[in-house]
Amino acid sequence: MNRRDFIRNGALSLAALKLGEVISLSPTKLEAKEIKTFQDFNTLAKNIKGIQRVPSVCLNCSTICGMTVLVKNGEILGVEGNPLDPNSEGKLCAKAHGGVNAVDYPERIVYPLKRVGKRGDGLWKRITMEEAYEMMSSKIKKCLDDKKPEGIVFHGGRNKMGDITGRFMDAVGSPVILNHRALCSSNKRAANYTTIGDTSWETVDARKCKYFLNFGSNFLENHQGGFALMKRFIEAKQNGAKLITFDTRLSNTAGKSDEWYAPYPSSEGAIALAMANVIMQKNLYNEKFINEWCNTSVEEFKEQIKTYTPEFAQKQSGIAAKDIERMAIEFAKAAPNCASFTNRGSQAHYNGLHNDRAVVILNALVGSIGQEGGYAYGGSKSKKDFPMPKPVPPKPKFTTDLEDPQLYPFANKWQKMRVSELCYDKIKTKKHDIQVYMSYTISSPQTWPEGPQTAVEVLKDEKLIPFHVCSDVVYSEMAHYADLILPDATYFERYTIEGRNAYELIPYFVLRQPAVKPPYDCENFADTLIKVAKRLGEPVAKYFAFDSYEEFISLRFSTLPKKEGLSGFEYMKKYGAWVEEKAKNYEPYNHKLSQKDLDGSFVENNIVYKTKKDKKTAIGIIKDGQKVKGFKTPSRKFEIVSNDIIKYSKKLGLDETGFPHFKMPKSLKEKKDDELVLTTFKWNVHTQARTAPQKYLTEIVHDNPMWINSKTAKKYGVKNGDMVDITTYRPKEGYKASQNEVVGTMRVKAFVTEGIHPEVLAISNSLGMNYGGRVPKARNGLKQNLKAYPEHEDLDLNGHIWWDKRLGGSGNGFNPNNVIPVNPAPLVGMQSWNDTICKIQKI
Missing domain, CATH: 3.40.228.10 (Dimethylsulfoxide Reductase, domain 2)
Structure with missing residues (x-):
């Protein structure tokens, strides 16, 4: 079935879909039935004539490669690389090609759903988007009326729309924006920040x-x-x-x-x-x-x-x-x-x-x-180069310990990196009063350390989180614990300004734009926030004097110069990429400060300063009599001795000289002979919880056994394919430090290899899901006839999921986060994924 028929049939099915009808999305309802082995594909080869090429950007991982989406009659037939993207240079990986599956996924959520049973029971009824807007705005308005804006929380993963989500949170006066950075790259970024001053x-x-x-x-x-x-x-x-x-x-x-x-x-x-x-x-x-x-x-x-x-x-x-x-x-x-x-x-x-x-x-x-x-080093053209439409809401003048933990000062020193692995513990102990919790592009029950335990416990508790709205493409682990599910647009159906560190060392940016329209009631969450903001009235509404996210993006592009007679926005929609006409960014620290930079500046101790918002800020350094940019550190030099580490460590009573040093984590230093170190890793075709529902990617990698060295396996009598119990322990220093407290035990299959350190075990992430449809659960069968889903079916999912255990396959893998303890590193709060002490036992 092509996309045009998909949308047409979906529209016809609306008559049979009764508003308020209770449906069940419980994972126990799926059963394998008659197996069909044939499917008529609408292939690219059959449709190359008259095809439309829409430049856009992949978002199946954070590398954000420019791509060209191949479209005919409203249906995406494939993607190819955009040669104008200076980073990817016209090439794409498997994730980019596999991402197309998300658009017509037969178990995609396409209508807003309101919970009707207990949270986590999986009982829902379909409502209208107008009712959804009203639910959200009424809950948020109560926080504003009660003068408790901090009760409004936004928790996003790689949403790539921080311009509008941040604007919304500023407009309602809440600083509580959470992300997943501490689970990803914050120690690495902090190392760059405390040496070269660059935060990418x-x-x-x-x-x-x-x-x-x-x-x-x-x-x-x-x-x-x-x-x-x-x-x-x-x-x-x-x-x-x-x-x-x-x-x-x-x-x-x-x-x-x-x-x-x-x-x-x-x-x-x-x-x-x-x-x-x-x-x-x-x-x-x-x-x-x-x-x-x-x-x-x-x-x-x-x-x-x-x-x-x-x-x-x-x-x-x-x-x-x-x-x-x-x-x-x-x-x-x-x-x-x-x-x-x-x-x-x-x-x-x-x-x-x-x-x-x-x-x-x-x-x-x-x-x-x-x-x-x-x-x-040197990044894409800064998003700050694209001015925000005025009026711009003021930033909240306060913070809370939920998004700004004082024990981890580098977490919010720049880019608001947060220490999100701690957020559920803090909510659980009632250290923060939440009234409205908005989640977007995140699935913490699956991807958080101890997520299947702590995150689930908190998300299920209606006293701790009275209202949870989740915008998602599929019925994810996160959506299962929501009160309201919004059917999100895929990245093939929305706009975003993008860019990352420029590998040609010349600033650039790219534009993600819709290749097709969102089907049914699916809507970009940015557009949802704009509509909710307008319903909230003044003073929030005055900051949203535009009707759509597309209009918002066009306003941000308004200062771009014309090219080929086109406005900046129209040029970007035509070509998808913009590269600055500059030389490669070698020795950026040696670049002279411009006269604009120097206006209002002054020099103290060889450092050039400016006063910004009543705060003295270093902008450069004197070198050979010239005022140059230097490094973006407090000293404007490459900091082998980090002034910021000295400053913040002193406040926390930590013994730090500012020099790099080595100290083995206590748990690893004191590891016993019968203990091992559990680590995790990523596959090339998966990204957190995002990609498992995409059938071709999961067909490539759907199993994640525990890697164990052959010598170690021999010691424990473990052979390839044997089942093993892993029991993990809390770290011996830092957060929840303990000598022998057990975090959990999980059963996993062994993969015996010489390709791993003898004292190390490794299990990949991104698999072992309980929700999301037949593909991530590795369960063949006919699609449930549920009113949350489109009428479209993919016959591959009724017989061709060959890794289904019931057909002799390996199943859908394992989720190691069941047994990984929350373990934030000092100063930064980065999750210590690779420090988990464990013991194993062959089954």
Whole structure:
């Protein structure tokens, strides 16, 4: 069935859909019936003539690659890369192609649903969108009338519409905006922030890089911006570049490396500091860069790291001292065409901030920061360059501990990163009074540490969260615990301004736009918020003097210059990408300040300041008599000694010198012989809870057994495919520290391999779902005849889910978050995913 018939048949079915009719979305209702094995596909090959090409942006992960959507008669037939996107350069991965399945998914939620039974019972009735707007606005208005705006909470994942969700929350006066950053990349970002002052990811100038020193990044599979990095790395590799990877597991990136080392978890910082020691002791450092741009002297840094010898690092990591020394020398000799970088493998630890700082500092020592072929940085065109339509609501003048936890000062130092893994514990202990909880593009019962326990317990409790509205595409783990479900638009059906770190080192941005209209009652959540804001009346409504999110985006583009006779908005809709006419952003710290920058500025202690909102802010530094930008740190230099770490640690009573250092997390240091370390990882075809309902991606990866080293397996008598019980324990320091408290036990299948450290287990995330339809649950059968779904059916789901256990398949996998403890790292609050101590027992 094509999309046109899908929409037409859906419209015809409205007559049979009675408003208020009670339906059940309980997961126990699905049964396998007659198996059909044939489906008539409306293929691209049959319809290439007359096809329409709509430039847009993929959102099946955060890499946001430009794509062209192929449309005919209102139906999406496929996607191809947009060659005008300077990052992806016309290439796409499997996730981009698989994402098309989300649009016509037969178990997509297409009508607003109101809960009628107990929360979590799965009983609903269909209502109109007007009734949904009224429900939302009445609940929010009560908070405003009661002078309790902080009772309104927005919790979003990668919603990519922070311009409108943030505007809405500012307009109602609530600062309580939660996200998932602490589950993703906050230690890594904090490491960049406390060294170079940039809050995004590094942008390795990969095409010209000759030596890649990779600490825990699986950029050939999963890394923010990784697709762009992968493409450029392959070209560098063809030109003789070398890749060294440190990862406890043989990822695809590790497997494609010239050398792979499996260090003991959390020891990455020890390795990096030992390499720094070698570089300093053998006088391989870039003395000019250190003297001119770093905030410590050569001799002082030598003294600070003298104990971090290769032998010390060998003891901590298990990597031979001679190899550590050799790689340090090779890295330094490749400078400036070399880069040392990180990701989840090094940063998702209790000591992750200092691990990653140590790795980043290697680039400064050899002078590759901001250099051709080195550790560069520079992002997309800032969204701040697109002015907000006036009037703009004022920011709330207060914060709460829910979104601004004082124990983790770096969590909100920039970009409001939050410590979201703590939010449900705080709500559970009634430390924050919530009245309205709005969730969007997030599924915490599935993706949060202890989510299947704590998040579910809190979300089910109507006293803790009196009203929960969830906007989602499918009946997700999150939607199941809502009071009102809004049928969301997919990313093929809405607008967003996008951009990320620019791998060509030239600012750019791209536009996501609708390739097709949302079917049935489906609506972009941004448009829902605009309508609710108008219903709230003044003063909220005055900040929403536009009728749609499309109009809002066009207003933001109003300052773009005309191109080809087109307005900025029309140009973007035609081409999908905009690249600034600038030179590559090498040595951004050495760029001169403009006269506009200098207007109203003054100099103190060689630093250029401006007063902004009654606050003295550093904007540059004097170098060789010139006023240049410097680094975006307090000293405007590359901070080997972090002034912010010193400042905030002192407030918390922590013993920090500001220098990078290494301290093994207590749980890992005291691990017993009968204990192992449980880690998690990501596949190249899955993103959190977003992709499991997409059939082609889940067909590729639907099973996630526990990786276990062959020697370890032999010790426990475990063979490939055996079932094993994993019991996990709380960490011995930090949040909820305990010596032997059990978090939980789960049963999982073993995958025996030599490709993992002998003391480490690894289970991927994104699988093991209880909701979302037949694909994520691996359950063949006819679709339930429910009034929440479209009438459209996909016959593949009644017989071709060959991994269904009832047909002899492996099933839908396992969710390791059942047994991963909440474990925020100091100062930042990043979840320590890879520090979980566990024991196993063969079944």
